[in-house]
Amino acid sequence: MAGYPQFELDHQLCFALYTASRAMTRAYGPLLADTGLTYPQYVTLLALWRDPGQARSVGELGERLHLDSGTLTPLLKRLASMGYVTRSRDAADERRVLVTLTADGLALRDRLAAVPMSIASCLGMAPSEGMTLREQLTALTESLEASA
Amino acid sequence: MAGYPQFELDHQLCFALYTASRAMTRAYGPLLADTGLTYPQYVTLLALWRDPGQARSVGELGERLHLDSGTLTPLLKRLASMGYVTRSRDAADERRVLVTLTADGLALRDRLAAVPMSIASCLGMAPSEGMTLREQLTALTESLEASA
């Protein structure tokens, strides 16, 4: 009986992706522990650090991060309670909530400046390899989201 | 001011990985909806389908899936409540809990036989590309877990 080769766990791209993603998140844990941040919170700050004076709506952040309000609303409330962002209704459109970095939130960028290099040293690959892998994963995301 | 190029969201391998993994999980949703399974439950069944008569301890499954008991215990209880597995203490070592496929759990393997091909058609890449990507991700996981 040959079995069901299409179900072999070690042949599944999905499983390799799922496992690698969780390993990556765990790798950030010790690097973020000082600041009390989780990995999703760190990624949210990455989006905000891009242009620190610029306020973003929840929807803009969600589009950028591929996350919905059910995830972002409580996450942003926790960032606000830690003093890293502020949340306020947009005066021009009261449906929108604007998220802005605080001085403390911006200061985190300097405190965490070495994090990307620390992670890079754990990847076991050259920067060019990482770049290629990143591009393949981005293309994969686009294909998967287009099929939805 | 040049800024902080190391923090550019679109240059982060971690973010591409995080986003792709969630996109993949979402892609499985419609394919598993009929069975009531979630993606982590499906992956757990993949491990069990490998050798359907073989009982596994929670620890063995956790090692295979890189998941701990805090995740697996409730997940396996849900699979048991759906009738797809049974859970029982190992008579030879009462610390261990043995997980076994039921007939219904095994029958799912036939009901879901087309799932891997359906997913493959959403990936936007040739099988050989997917295989290479999978190998790179597996190597990445090993590097990240070795650095822990």
Place this chain on the structure above:
DNA sequence: CACGTTCATATTGTGTGCAATAGAATTGCG
């Protein structure tokens, strides 16, 4: 300018993930 539709965010409910702890069983060492 009313009012139904659409838009933006919040809430609810379910199911992971994982660190930390607890608790029971087994093992190993003297």
Place this chain on the structure above:
DNA sequence: CGCAATTCTATTGCACACAATATGAACGTG
């Protein structure tokens, strides 16, 4: 044999993810 250390699973607490729904604001059409 006795008991401390170890092993294995379960529990607890917290933080995502996301579908489904609710709520309120803004818009468009007549």
